[in-house]
Amino acid sequence: MSGGNWGYDAHNGPEQWHKTYPIASGNAQSPIDIKSNEAKTDGSLKSLSINYSPGSIKSIVNIGHSFHVVSDDKENASVVKGGPLQGTYHLNQFHFHWGPSNDFGSEHTVNGKGYAAELHLVHWNSDKYASFAEATKNPDGCAVLTVFLEVGSAHPGLQKVVEALGHIKTKDQQAAFTNFDAASLLPASLDYWTYFGSLTHPPLLECVTWVIFREPIKASADQINKFRTLLSGGEQQCPIVKNNRPPQPLNGREVKASF
Known part of the structure; x- marks a missing residue:
């Protein structure tokens, strides 16, 4: 499995990633299972300030294992700050993770329970980098702002x-x-x-402050x-049936709650 050939099947999936990306066995990997009764309420956590601009969203692209909705980092930038974050973070793209059925497709779980799918809104620290x-x-x-999706009524925004x-x-179509x-x-x-962790797919870099909303949104099956x-x-165009990494060990990290 070379650097570009990872995926989610038995031969190239999450159980194999450590062979090419040793950090896959690191101490701060994501996703995790959130045990709500062990998460510590932190009164110092501020409210999040989310200022998203519809003008920042530019394109949608199939990247082969998911799709990205791409946001312009500079022009009409969409930003988040506050909460556990020091500084301003620009929205780079958002994408979803899902499984082979709507029973369980999320990456993070809560008390061992998964959701139908999971949305990741990916931001970077534009104040420092x-x-x-x-x-x-x-x-x-x-x-990464994270939203769980559960099956229910159709979601007008998602439509x-x-x-x-x-x-x-197909891959690379934009x-x-x-x-x-x-x-x-x-x-x-x-x-x-909120907790500190990693990207959930290669290169699995440990660079992420995760913000995981407790309340899911509904979307239709x-x-x-x-x-x-x-x-x-x-060579063979196969449906992207799943793209969710299973939860990783917490390794002593602290999960904090804003509530």
């Missing part, structure tokens, strides 16, 4: 994303995707857990099923 790539090399480089997937069926308010994908309550209609790259 010149680029997203540079930020990923530093412990305070990135922040525009789902409809765009028809334009990016389409314009503009004037989208990423804040429409956030839950009503912004109560959150049809909406989530559409994720699995995307095709991965390679």
Whole structure:
């Protein structure tokens, strides 16, 4: 398995990643199982300040194991600050993780329970670093806002994303995707857990302050099923059936709660 050939199948999936990326066995890997009764309420945690600009969203692209909705880091930037974060973090992209069925597709779990899917809004510390790539090399480089999806009524904000997937069926296909308010994908309550961890897929760098919202959003089974209609790259175009890494050991890290 070379650096570019990782995936989520038995031969190249999460159990194999440590062979190419030794950090996969590191002490601060993500995702984790959040044990709510062990999370410590931290009164010093400030409220999050989320200022998302629909003008920052530019395109949607199939990256072979998921899809990214890309945000412009500079022009009309979407930003988050406050909470556990020191400084301002710019939205770089957002993407989803899912499993082979809607029973369990999230990466993080809560008290051992998974959700149908999981949204990651990926930000980088623009106060300290010149680029997203540079930020990923530093412990305070990135922040990922995380939203669980559970099956219920169709989500109006998600629908525009789902409809765009028809334009990016195969790897490296890209389409314009503009004037989208990423804040429409956030839950009503912004109560959150937070901990320090890593990117959940290679290169698995330990550079992420995770902010995981306690309250999930609802999406219809049809909406989530559409994720699995995307095709991965390679000689055979196979549906992206799953792209979720299982929870990793906490290794003594502290999970804090804002509530």
